[in-house]
Amino acid sequence: MSDRLKILVKEKLADTGVDLLREHFDVDLGDSWSDEEFRARIGEYQGILIRSATKMTEEYIALGTNLRVIGRAGVGVNNVDVPAATRRGIVVANAPQSNVVTAAEHTLALLMALARNVPQADASLKAGKWERSKFGGVEVYEKTLGVVGFGRIGQLVAERAKGFGMKVVAYDPFVGAERYRDLGVEKADNSADVYKVADFVTIHLPVTPETKGWLNAEAFAQMKDGVRVINCARGELVDDAALQAALDSGKVAGAALDVFPSEPITDYPLFDGYPQVVVTPHLGASTTEAQDRAGVQTAEQVIAALTGGTVTTAVNIPAIAAEDMEVLGPFVPLCQQLGKLAVSLVDGSIDGLELEFFGRIGDRDTRLLSIAVLQGVLTGHTEEEVNQVNAPSIAEERGISLTETKRSTARDFTDLVRVTIVSGETRQRIVGTNVGRRNRPHLLEVWGQRFDLQLERNLALFSYSDVPGMIGRVGSVFGEKGINIVSAAVGRAGDDDGAAEHAVMVVTTDAPVDPAVIDSLVATDGFVAGRAVSL
Template sequence: MTRVLVAEKIGASGIDLLRRHFDVDTAFDADGFDLEARIGDYDGLLIRSATQVTADLIGRATNLKAIGRAGVGVDNVDVPAATKRGIVVANAPESNVVTAAEHTMALLLALARNVPQAHAALVQGKWERSKWSGVELDGKTLGILGFGRIGQLVAQRARAFGMRILAYDPFVSAERYKELGVAKAEDSDAIYAEADFITLHLPKTPETEGWLDAEALAKCKDGVRVLNVARGPLIVDADLEAALDSGKVGGAALDVFRSEPVTEHPLFGRDNVIVTPHLGASTAEATDRAGFQAAEQVVAALTGGAVTTAVNVPAIKAEDLEVLGPYVPLCTALGRLAVTLVAGSSVDRVEVELLGRIADRDTRPLGTATLLGVLQGHTEEDVNVVNAPAVAEERGIQVVESRNSSARDFENLVRVTVRSGDRAERVVGTTFGRRNRRHLLEAWGQRFDVQLEEHLAIFRYEDRPGMIGRIGTAFGEAGVNIVSAAVGRRDDLADGAPHEAVMVVTTDAAVPRDVVAGMVASDGFQDGHAITL
């Protein structure tokens, strides 16, 4: 009989589901259970966050076919090693979104009415009604930075309290804001200018780390209250402390911190700061839900069902994957390029055109790969090949794929267009050679041919002598080594109109953003971006 090991304690509903299908052992209630010695006995493994499923452990798991993670992250699983062995890895990505949204609301109410402070005073024998008088939520503006699943749930709940909701997330369609009755901010500065309360629901990326710093806080309304139930590094602690000292920030409620666990912190013990020990996902229901959802995925993987939250399973025939495989990283790169170049305040529509012999295959992985390029690093949820379409749908992003068996001038072509309101940007690419190297053929309306590397910069400028040299000089002064470059130019403009050119430069290291900003600010340059693919 198929055997499954539950390594860590989960809700009874998940274990019961597994036992209806398999022979189940529970390691968490067995003294001295030797996981390394016994892992080879099991076909399925269900874990939470404590069990480290390393490549070495996977090497010992000679019968293992499925790993279920009762939670969102899979950082404790060596997914590449599992994939190499053909082991399905699935998580429970929706298990804690309601819990996180509800905890945000709990902190929002507590922050508005000083509930923890008043409670602490009263149990100490102090009757301080006037000191802990709060404010109403009704009529106040809640600014939501990051409008993914959790941010949207917070918005729905806050509206019930009569709050006006203003949200910023350029990776949500304008239509989705309208559906939820939420005002769409064009940028984060609009949030700072209008919000009485600000709640963070951003992913942690190099771009978002330190998002709420002294500069951002200075733009806020006096007395603004700040909440963070997302990621600790989104806030610069010292800058928040200074803003609390000055009165610029009237209060803060924090559930997450830069390093955890933490029991000593400069913000702890302040009358205007409420803290909780990362309870955003901690409810009995969320724990039970995570275990049950992970168990569902293990059952599906071991009985031939549909594994809907797998993070490493391509749902495509091997013969199709062989043909399409080289185009998957190309599509991801084109998606990232297109969304960067459109630089809009929303992503409303992603169009993927597939031309040539690839159009005769099951091209779903290419559409998904494009969505990964558009969304990855920009959503609070971890986006992968399984959940990318669902993440796009819940953000109101329309995805349109078209196919044509003929491709003029090339054997295969991929065109990706990202639309934001009345703006649209198209990029075109293909692969060349036995090593299927990615090539960019069109961007910003200009045609050229450049092999895509990990790091690149792209500039749009007036086509006049000396512009290319200025880019080379600026990069040289910054110590950036150029690998290759290509220029496209338009010559169909009306007489007297300035001619425009686009230059793509690939480099062997990331291009500092201040170098690009300096070029764009100089005479004759119109726009520019540094991108790491």
């Protein structure tokens, strides 16, 4: 009987990955197993490799009594219950960069097919027609490509487009200005600035409540007449009805789509009667090289996890000394919240983060807290899922610098966390701490004003002229909209004579506040700025 560890490859994996595993372990292939066999045998294995079809739920993880590592051969880990695996000490690793080149290349392939009518001409000629004059296209040379979402894939698309002689304009506030300069790409302040100059628009955003339907009727109206649109990211990013209307009106001259709102799909409004639309069945990651890369990268991580190596793509919490974790652990949620709140106050791009830790936490290994801030800043704003392992590398790729300062003493509080976001010439600082035996997170400073308010999930913030009646106006409008205020705090600053000029009000509510309510208040006299944030 072999004394080697056992690995289960539950789904079809490239031979290169399987062969690499077999150099170190006994490997079984379970892609044809029934659910009953999987349940009965999963307890035999120290490691398992999956793709997207296998759902590693808490139940299956519990059945894997010997599991030490779960490898996901792909980018996301949404089919793995990561908290359940972490509680059982199981490493979860993926292959986050396995398909970025392939996705970027497919974007360019669709762009060229769209520009030169390649699929339509191919179908026509194979149907026995010679319609050379019918399929005249447009050059991409010296045309402008607008990139919305400038992460790993967006940057690779830009590099390749420049090889065609295209000018590239991109928008992504979560990429530092220096990164744009390094790539020779023009930085747009907002997506509208991209739309008004782009001959081609490609979108590479994650799907969040804020980005769903990003390309909608308003976006298409802001684009140049005759624009061509490419989507190789997520189907939910495009409002189908709005795209169809823009194609019907001629506003959009053509579209190339690799992704759709639901998949698989064969009945789609733009499949019939729209010769200017090029479609592919989600082929963005479907190359031999990408599949090999995913298999090899995941196999390497599994090998590292089981042989004492460094698991560079683990999505679980990084190793921190137990004595440090005892002190720092309660501050992780606070740091994530401060990062998310701070970034909501920034209007421009994120160029850098300056983190300061005071008190007991300043004497510890604060990497975990810095990563937590990065998670709060980046989550929901990148095409890949941000976790405590990949957050630093994602920030580095996007040109976001990080500096950390630690001091062993804190004024007024036992511990303090300061987060400053640098955006061009502006700096946005936010301060917080934990209070009491239950480590309740408290907000102590925002927009230059100090106060003390226990953080809750839903916040509304206002900067306004410090005159009578302002607090009452907020309360009245919230009451009219059925928004229940749980708590509130006000900070105010005075001029040299001691007279207050501006004040900041932060209120917590028992439900999210519609940003439209905030905008309506800020539009009235006396208000300077406002934000609605859900942490």
